[in-house]
Amino acid sequence: MKQLKRYVFALIMLAVTGLLILVNRELGLRAVNTTLFSLKEMILILPPIFVLLGLLDVWVPRETMIRFLGEGSGLKGVLIAITLGSAAAGPLYGAFPVAVILMKKGAKFANILLFIGAWSTTKIPMLLFEISSMGLRFAMTRLAVSLTGIFVIAFVVERVLGRQAIDALYTRSAELDS
């Protein structure tokens, strides 16, 4: 029963999709197609990400993570966070569980935000793709704006949240499974 409750949202959406097929077959089937497509992407990308996360959680000691990404990691930490995010594969939602494990291991919050920012918009494979379809000028301009944006967003979000809220997030990430 408790398991079923977790799936209420999914079941409602499933019902809406079913209804859509009944009302407008073409639209409904298009929805099904898109969902199957996302499902394929999810099945392809998420399992290895989670396995890598499990390994990271078990093998990388907290001290190592703090040295690379923690308080006092400075410019090196910033560069590592952005490189990690840019080298990633898959859509943004894949970044969230990774970020939480990084937090649990003691990465600095600003670096977490930079990591998510990089994952969302400066991913290298996507950049190459953007250059080929939109042209170098467009892609480079957007990259420059995005990079600026990532820093501004990280800075502002950290300020707005404040120490207390951030600490609460870290406590929560530490309680995550284990």
Added chain:
Amino acid sequence: MENIVLYSVTALLVVLSWVKDRGKTKQALRKAWKSFENILPQFSGIILMVGILLAFLNADVIGRIIGSSSGWLGVLLASVVGAITLIPGFIAFPTAAMLLQTGAGYMQIGAFISSLMMVGVVTLPLEIKYFGKRAAIWRNALAYVFAFVAALVIGKVMGEL
């Protein structure tokens, strides 16, 4: 290609870990499954919702929205569409290139791509689950504002402004 690399690296590391310490490896895999199962309910709901959304908002409709209207209204609409949809990059870019040919401007496309990549309205519940309401909402709101900055700068650079 990306996937092959991802899977090979993962497999290699699992084997390495297994050789070094079976117990730890089992623990890692258990953790992997647990965190996967943790987001599965919300996730299945989200991809169904995206399916429904995109059934209405296909390339044709998007093209009409940002192709016919130029200027900042087009930018605004493009950013809204980008924020609520969740389209993988390898579909989004060719679509964007196509939209460009059918009359959309660089500014609108810039706003669309930027908000598409950085803002996730449908994945917001998931983001909140991991980061809490405040962090998630602030990040998305700021990223949304940045879609307009992107449009402005791209408009200047590409000579539309």
